[in-house]
Amino acid sequence: MAATDVDVFSNEEKRNLSLGGHVGFDSLPDQLVSKSVTQGFCFNILCVGETGIGKSTLMNTLFNTMFENEEASHYQNGVYLRPRTYDLLESNVHLKLTIVDTVGFGDQINKEDSYKPIVDYIDTQFENYLQEELKIKRSLFNYHDTRIHICLYFIAPTGHSLKSLDLVTMKKLDSKVNIIPIIAKADTISKSELHKFKIKIMSELVSNGVQIYQFPTDDEAVSEINSSMNAHLPFAVVGSVEEVKVGNKTVRARQYPWGVVQVENESHCDFVKLREMLIRVNMEDLREQTHARHYELYRRCKLEEMGFKDTDPDSQPFSLQETYEAKRKEFLGDLQRKEEEMRQMFVNKVKETEAELKEKERELHDKFEQLKRMHQEEKRKVEEKRRDLEEEMNAFNRKKVAAETLSLSQPLKKDKDKKKSVKTENQSAVSASSSKVMMAKANVEPLNCQSWWQAIQCCTCLVHNATWKPGGLF
Amino acid sequence: MTSNIRYKSRIPVKTEDSMEEKQYVGFATLPNQVHRKSVKKGFDFTLMVAGESGMGKSTLVNSLFLTDLYKDRKLLNAEERINQTVEIIKHTVDIEEKGVKLKLTIVDTPGFGDAVNNNECWKPITDYIDQQFEQYFRDESGLNRKNIQDNRVHCCLYFIPPFGHGLRPVDVEFMKALHEKVNIIPLIAKADCLTPNEIKKLKDRIREEIDKFGIKVYQFPECDSDEDEEFKQLDKELKECTPFAVIGSNTVVEARGQRVRGRLYPWGIVEVENQSHCDFVKLRNMLIRSHMHDLKDVTCDVHYENYRAQCIQEMTSKLAQDNRMESPIPILPLSTPDVETEKLIKMKDEELKRMQEMLNKMQQQMHDKEQ
Numbered sequence: 001m002a003a004t005d006v007d008v009f010s011n012e013e014k015r016n017l018s019l020g021g022h023v024g025f026d027s028l029p030d031q032l033v034s035k036s037v038t039q040g041f042c043f044n045i046l047c048v049g050e051t052g053i054g055k056s057t058l059m060n061t062l063f064n065t066m067f068e069n070e071e072a073s074h075y076q077n078g079v080y081l082r083p084r085t086y087d088l089l090e091s092n093v094h095l096k097l098t099i100v101d102t103v104g105f106g107d108q109i110n111k112e113d114s115y116k117p118i119v120d121y122i123d124t125q126f127e128n129y130l131q132e133e134l135k136i137k138r139s140l141f142n143y144h145d146t147r148i149h150i151c152l153y154f155i156a157p158t159g160h161s162l163k164s165l166d167l168v169t170m171k172k173l174d175s176k177v178n179i180i181p182i183i184a185k186a187d188t189i190s191k192s193e194l195h196k197f198k199i200k201i202m203s204e205l206v207s208n209g210v211q212i213y214q215f216p217t218d219d220e221a222v223s224e225i226n227s228s229m230n231a232h233l234p235f236a237v238v239g240s241v242e243e244v245k246v247g248n249k250t251v252r253a254r255q256y257p258w259g260v261v262q263v264e265n266e267s268h269c270d271f272v273k274l275r276e277m278l279i280r281v282n283m284e285d286l287r288e289q290t291h292a293r294h295y296e297l298y299r300r301c302k303l304e305e306m307g308f309k310d311t312d313p314d315s316q317p318f319s320l321q322e323t324y325e326a327k328r329k330e331f332l333g334d335l336q337r338k339e340e341e342m343r344q345m346f347v348n349k350v351k352e353t354e355a356e357l358k359e360k361e362r363e364l365h366d367k368f369e370q371l372k373r374m375h376q377e378e379k380r381k382v383e384e385k386r387r388d389l390e391e392e393m394n395a396f397n398r399k400k401v402a403a404e405t406l407s408l409s410q411p412l413k414k415d416k417d418k419k420k421s422v423k424t425e426n427q428s429a430v431s432a433s434s435s436k437v438m439m440a441k442a443n444v445e446p447l448n449c450q451s452w453w454q455a456i457q458c459c460t461c462l463v464h465n466a467t468w469k470p471g472g473l474f
Numbered sequence: 475m476t477s478n479i480r481y482k483s484r485i486p487v488k489t490e491d492s493m494e495e496k497q498y499v500g501f502a503t504l505p506n507q508v509h510r511k512s513v514k515k516g517f518d519f520t521l522m523v524a525g526e527s528g529m530g531k532s533t534l535v536n537s538l539f540l541t542d543l544y545k546d547r548k549l550l551n552a553e554e555r556i557n558q559t560v561e562i563i564k565h566t567v568d569i570e571e572k573g574v575k576l577k578l579t580i581v582d583t584p585g586f587g588d589a590v591n592n593n594e595c596w597k598p599i600t601d602y603i604d605q606q607f608e609q610y611f612r613d614e615s616g617l618n619r620k621n622i623q624d625n626r627v628h629c630c631l632y633f634i635p636p637f638g639h640g641l642r643p644v645d646v647e648f649m650k651a652l653h654e655k656v657n658i659i660p661l662i663a664k665a666d667c668l669t670p671n672e673i674k675k676l677k678d679r680i681r682e683e684i685d686k687f688g689i690k691v692y693q694f695p696e697c698d699s700d701e702d703e704e705f706k707q708l709d710k711e712l713k714e715c716t717p718f719a720v721i722g723s724n725t726v727v728e729a730r731g732q733r734v735r736g737r738l739y740p741w742g743i744v745e746v747e748n749q750s751h752c753d754f755v756k757l758r759n760m761l762i763r764s765h766m767h768d769l770k771d772v773t774c775d776v777h778y779e780n781y782r783a784q785c786i787q788e789m790t791s792k793l794a795q796d797n798r799m800e801s802p803i804p805i806l807p808l809s810t811p812d813v814e815t816e817k818l819i820k821m822k823d824e825e826l827k828r829m830q831e832m833l834n835k836m837q838q839q840m841h842d843k844e845q
Binding site: 016018019021022023024025026027028029030031032033035036037041043062063064088090091092093095136137138141219221222275276279280281282283284285288292296299300303304339342346349350353354356357360361364 | 498499500501502503504505507508509510511512513514517519538539540541567568569570571572573574576617618619620758759762763764765766767768771775779782783786787822826829833836837840843
């Protein structure tokens with residue numbers, strides 16, 4: 001029995017059968033709802049508008065909470081987005097709400113690049129979701145979805161028309177996110193002015209091809225209310241968190257000297273309509289549109305960019321394969337290069353440290369040499385000094401000896417012949433050395449006499465020539 | 475039925491009192507919005523039935539959905555079945571109940587286990603399931619994803635014959651081949667030939683053998699801790715009753731003054747929907763009224779994801795080795811953790827660490843020298 005013998009014989013003519021009784025699958029929607037309630041919902045709002053136009057206040061009013069917000073300054077260098085996530089709970093429904101604020105929008109002098117950070121942020125959220133989807137091990141069911149579901153665009157209540165910045169920004173955003181334009185601070189416009197203003201705005205949007213979000217009219221349950229609301233766009237809203245006593249009720253309102261603007265009064269502003277549409281009726285549809293339309297568009301563009309084409313089962317997607325291979329090679333190449341770099345860096349560092357060490361070693365050596373030399377120098381000096389000292393000592397000794405000799409020869413001069421003593425005196429000093437010599441002579445040379453009479457005469461001669469030496473007659 | 479009540483969405487009652495209005499933001503209507511949209515979109519479900527011929531599969535399906543799906547069937551003789559191959563036959567019907575539309579697909583597997591040599595008779599079935607996964611994978615990875623048809627098999631009812639003493643080898647092999655691809659719910663077929671004691675013994679035996687062979691059948695999800703005691707009790711009973719012993723019937727008979735689906739015997743009437751006669755009602759409640767969506771979820775989140783992960787890994791490892799494979803699936807190169815690359819990275823890491831240590835040592839030496 002070969003596996004290729006599988007006969008998939010599908011009976012594609014779908015038949016509509018009538019049931020003989022109550023089967024019970026009408027609980028399917030309830031099962032689905034129960035599951036989503038346990039999972040929790042998440043919703044992401046992007047508020048785009050000038051600084052101070054009332055974005056934070058409107059959010060507070062819509063969700064009936066005080067989200068922490070400091071006032072933004074007008075002196076930001078550029079536009080940056082500030083997302084904040086909150087967990088809300090209302091009768092067992094958990095909502096993870098993320099509000100993204102555009103800080104610094106419309107404040108710069110040159111606003112050409114104002115829309116860029118917004119578009120980048122939206123794209124980044126799509127990218128993150130795409131990355132999660134393309135992972136091998138993915139967990140989409142508990143992924144925190146940060147894609148922007150709705151962009152509330154706050155239009156300043158000039159009463160004339162859209163600003164150029166508004167038009168440019170909305171044009172850039174309409175293909176990426178659901179836009180609902182809102183006229184902010186609507187308590188500065190009277191009813192008739194408002195009517196004209198709304199018409200002007202809508203006609204400008206239409207003539208420039210800006211696609212704003214249309215409330216869906218295909219579901220019978222809500223089509224009526226949605227289509228009537230579509231006619232009221234853009235909503236003119238007033239936001240307030242302060243409570244004012246009107247009659248016997250306390251309502252949220254703005255108190256002016258000339259009256260009280262009630263937020264939830266339908267004849268004062270469209271706040272209730274906005275809340276109804278945004279939260280109570282179409283929240284799920286907004287999420288669906290984001291996923292099914294805007295995200296799919298992004299994904300398609302991104303994948304086409306990456307080189308993947310839609311394939312028929314028959315055609316060979318060889319260019320795909322090449323692109324994939326090329327990307328893989330590129331990636332590996334990158335990896336290798338990075339490795340090389342790191343290795344290089346490391347080797348360099350090692351070399352440097354080695355060089356340093358060598359340097360230090362040399363220095364130490366030098367020092368050592370120097371010290372040695374110094375030491376030797378010192379030694380030499382000390383040697384010299386010692387020699388000097390020795391010499392001095394010798395000199396001193398000689399002097400001492402001389403002095404002693406002198407002191408000995410002086411007492412002999414008094415006893416003996418003056419002449420002789422003079423002679424001796426004269427000679428003593430001079431011939432101190434010669435006397436030695438004499439004596440030496442006398443000692444050394446034997447007398448060469450033949451007779452004793454000659455010897456005596458020799459002796460006498462000798463005696464005549466002899467001198468007296470201190471210390472005794474010889 | 476108490477199980478019905480449990481899954482009613484808890485819609486908050488919007489009070490007319492304006493004081494309440496003030497505090498009420500309104501996103502508690504989200505479940506309603508979801509409900510509305512899902513009803514509008516409709517549901518779909520694919521059920522596979524597998525088991526030998528004559529186990530009562532078709533009859534059971536008819537009893538479950540209270541309709542006759544199998545008009546004009548041709549049953550084969552024993553002779554014709556000697557070398558029979560397993561076929562896969564799909565029946566698709568659109569049924570509606572109280573505004574809820576369901577596109578039901580029943581995948582039949584005639585011929586399973588009928589031939590004399592049943593080696594690998596489950597292969598066509600696993601191939602079919604894999605095919606559906608692959609089809610969905612390709613669709614999901616394509617560029618245009620507007621109209622994806624989900625033909626993945628959400629549940630497989632496997633019919634175990636009551637005539638033996640438990641699971642037979644072919645049952646074990648079949649379930650082991652399929653338990654990681656589809657949610658298997660084993661059933662004891664034709665349970666009207668067993669007395670209550672025998673049923674209990676057989677069930678215990680089968681449960682033991684399922685554990686012994688490591689077969690992962692579909693597990694009911696744990697119920698929430700905030701459910702009432704009654705429900706928890708019911709849930710516990712349900713779990714202890716598996717595998718369900720079922721009886722099906724195409725005929726309506728008169729019993730106790732009512733017209734019921736049942737089988738007429740000389741010794742009595744077996745009522746299909748009588749809880750003391752068989753577990754049919756439990757099966758129906760579990761399959762349709764309370765866990766249908768969960769079966770779909772488990773298929774999407776567990777079986778399909780496993781298939782996808784496996785598929786991608788095979789593809790990338792093949793690509794690394796041989797350049798002639800087509801890969802029309804967009805997957806990011808960055809997200810493929812090649813085992814080899816990881817090893818390399820680890821090695822390099824260690825090398826770096828060692829070099830760092832050497833450097834530190836040299837520095838230390840330098841320090842000492844200076845001192």
